Amino acid sequence: MSDTLLHYVLIPFVKGLVTVLLLALAAGVLTWIERRLLGRFQIRKGPNRVGPQGFFQWIADVVKLVFKEDVVPSRAEKALHLLGPLLLFVPAVVVLGLVPWGPEVTLFGVTTPLHAAADLNVGLLLILAVSTIGVYGIILSGWASNSKYPLLGGLRSAAQLISYEVPMGLAVVAAILMSNSLSMVEIIEAQRRAGVWFVFPGLVAFFLYFVSGVAETNRTPFDLPEAESELVGGFHTEYSGFRWAVFFMSEYGNMISISAVATTLFFGGWLRPFPNVAWLSFLDVVPAFFWFTGKVFLFLIAYIWFRATFPRYRFDQLMALGWKSLIPISLVNLALVAIAVLWGAAGLKVLGAILVLLVAAGLFAVWRRPARPRTSTTMASANVEVRA
Amino acid sequence: MEPALFFFWAFAAVTVVGAVGVVVMRQPIHSALFLLMSFLGVACLYVQASAELVAAVQVLVYAGGIMILFLYTIMLVNVRRQRTERYLHPQAIPALGFGFLFLVVVGGVVVNEARSLAAKVPAADPKALATTVVDGVTVLGNTQAVGWMLYRDYFLPFEIASVFLLVAMIGAVVLGKRTMERFD
Numbered sequence: 001m002s003d004t005l006l007h008y009v010l011i012p013f014v015k016g017l018v019t020v021l022l023l024a025l026a027a028g029v030l031t032w033i034e035r036r037l038l039g040r041f042q043i044r045k046g047p048n049r050v051g052p053q054g055f056f057q058w059i060a061d062v063v064k065l066v067f068k069e070d071v072v073p074s075r076a077e078k079a080l081h082l083l084g085p086l087l088l089f090v091p092a093v094v095v096l097g098l099v100p101w102g103p104e105v106t107l108f109g110v111t112t113p114l115h116a117a118a119d120l121n122v123g124l125l126l127i128l129a130v131s132t133i134g135v136y137g138i139i140l141s142g143w144a145s146n147s148k149y150p151l152l153g154g155l156r157s158a159a160q161l162i163s164y165e166v167p168m169g170l171a172v173v174a175a176i177l178m179s180n181s182l183s184m185v186e187i188i189e190a191q192r193r194a195g196v197w198f199v200f201p202g203l204v205a206f207f208l209y210f211v212s213g214v215a216e217t218n219r220t221p222f223d224l225p226e227a228e229s230e231l232v233g234g235f236h237t238e239y240s241g242f243r244w245a246v247f248f249m250s251e252y253g254n255m256i257s258i259s260a261v262a263t264t265l266f267f268g269g270w271l272r273p274f275p276n277v278a279w280l281s282f283l284d285v286v287p288a289f290f291w292f293t294g295k296v297f298l299f300l301i302a303y304i305w306f307r308a309t310f311p312r313y314r315f316d317q318l319m320a321l322g323w324k325s326l327i328p329i330s331l332v333n334l335a336l337v338a339i340a341v342l343w344g345a346a347g348l349k350v351l352g353a354i355l356v357l358l359v360a361a362g363l364f365a366v367w368r369r370p371a372r373p374r375t376s377t378t379m380a381s382a383n384v385e386v387r388a
Numbered sequence: 389m390e391p392a393l394f395f396f397w398a399f400a401a402v403t404v405v406g407a408v409g410v411v412v413m414r415q416p417i418h419s420a421l422f423l424l425m426s427f428l429g430v431a432c433l434y435v436q437a438s439a440e441l442v443a444a445v446q447v448l449v450y451a452g453g454i455m456i457l458f459l460y461t462i463m464l465v466n467v468r469r470q471r472t473e474r475y476l477h478p479q480a481i482p483a484l485g486f487g488f489l490f491l492v493v494v495g496g497v498v499v500n501e502a503r504s505l506a507a508k509v510p511a512a513d514p515k516a517l518a519t520t521v522v523d524g525v526t527v528l529g530n531t532q533a534v535g536w537m538l539y540r541d542y543f544l545p546f547e548i549a550s551v552f553l554l555v556a557m558i559g560a561v562v563l564g565k566r567t568m569e570r571f572d
Contacts, residue, residue, distance in 0.1 A: 008391075080417075122440045122531060129447035135455060136424070143417065143462055151462075158459055162452070182531055 027252035084141025092253030153234030168212035200352030259299035403429030
């Protein structure tokens with residue numbers, strides 16, 4: 001086989017295929033993990049009938065969704081109605097393809113970076129650009145359904161995504177300042193050179209990124225576009241069968257993408273913890289790819305944990321949080337990080353140490369605060385509520 | 389055909405089809421979508437010309453811009469009730485005439501320029517484009533090159549433009565607040 005064909009056609013094709021399949025598979029398995037974990041959080045069992053521990057539940061669900069009737073509302077804009085789910089799904093896959101999963105590997109005698117697309121020198125910017133396309137999927141499917149609730153859900157999500165893209169972008173800029181590059185591989189290498197993951201000096205930026213990321217993926221507590229108590233199913237009310245499943249996969253795909261980018265920017269991508277400390281080198285027995293996926297997995301668990309913990313925001317609270325809290329915080333954080341970077345190599349470490357100490361002090365203060373004793377009246381009213 | 393040339397024609401076709409679609413479609417939402425398609429095609433052409441930064445910014449800025457257009461259409465225009473009467477009909481023939489004239493003038497200039505460029509400059513080396521030398525310092529990547537240009541060589545125009553944008557933003561907020569107070 002000619003070299004050109006191998007390197008420019010076959011390898012990219014295989015990588016792309018693996019990315020799509022891995023995303024679909026991960027989305028399926030994640031639904032099972034999420035339902036089981038939510039069961040634990042709510043002191044019930046969750047799905048446990050199909051297969052060991054209910055593991056094959058997601059396969060059963062997929063089979064059901066594939067064979068379900070695909071209903072398109074009679075007065076919907078047919079073409080756009082079909083296009084909506086795809087516009088949401090494709091950006092999720094592309095973003096995952098732009099994130100490096102590991103350093104160069106040799107498989108079947110071919111050496112190639114573990115990276116679906118090439119390492120662009122504007123990779124991070126392209127990730128932000130591509131993920132804005134996903135909004136079109138939501139608002140388009142909301143509009144094309146020609147129905148009230150989907151339209152409201154679509155408009156809500158447009159407002160939400162536009163608002164939360166600002167703090168997300170500013171948080172990413174902090175990471176760019178620290179690494180001095182827009183290339184994803186170069187950002188990881190910068191963390192190896194600095195000797196710390198950027199999560200320590202970028203603690204605030206990471207927090208902002210992840211909160212905005214939860215908002216961008218429409219997950220609880222920011223799942224207003226599909227708030228079922230107000231909007232039925234939100235923008236995907238009028239979808240059924242496999243097309244609804246594509247929405248579901250995109251939601252999980254976006255979660256994975258956000259987690260992968262957060263891992264790369266702030267948690268050293270495929271680097272082991274403390275990449276410069278020599279006596280920790282025994283950790284290298286775990287391949288780089290598994291460090292990466294492990295970190296991504298922890299973020300996904302955090303997503304599920306959020307869902308079990310926080311109640312949903314009201315829409316005005318959501319907007320106030322975005323514009324009045326997150327954006328000012330991100331601007332101040334950006335200035336602090338810029339000063340630390342100007343200071344030099346020590347600057348990042350000092351900033352990281354200060355932030356970690358502050359968080360530790362905060363946690364200590366919360367821990368020392370005496371728990372408010374439950375008065376008998378609140379107990380009684382709680383009982384009444386349960387019975388009602 | 390050479391692969392690069394093939395992709396150039398493909399992206400160019402996407403761009404042109406999108407641009408025609410913007411004008412031809414009767415539904416504003418469809419026009420907005422075709423505009424997005426056209427801009428994405430242009431972004432792909434930028435990537436082919438080794439201007440990755442411009443491509444990414446193109447998508448980032450214009451995709452967001454068209455989104456606003458989208459929302460305007462949905463919220464302000466009642467798109468379901470389509471116009472049946474052909475308004476602006478009397479202008480059709482002069483519009484065609486002037487459009488043709490414009491096409492001839494612009495097309496002539498573009499073809500002329502392209503001919504003289506093709507005669508003078510050999511095909512550009514993408515690697516040379518991505519590497520810029522500023523004051524004897526080699527700057528890698530076009531992000532840095534754009535940064536140097538924007539924040540040093542064209543610093544004053546850049547700042548003036550940003551002040552203009554700030555003024556526009558404040559103006560929009562003031563106008564919006566006035567209508568809100570009227571509703572209260």
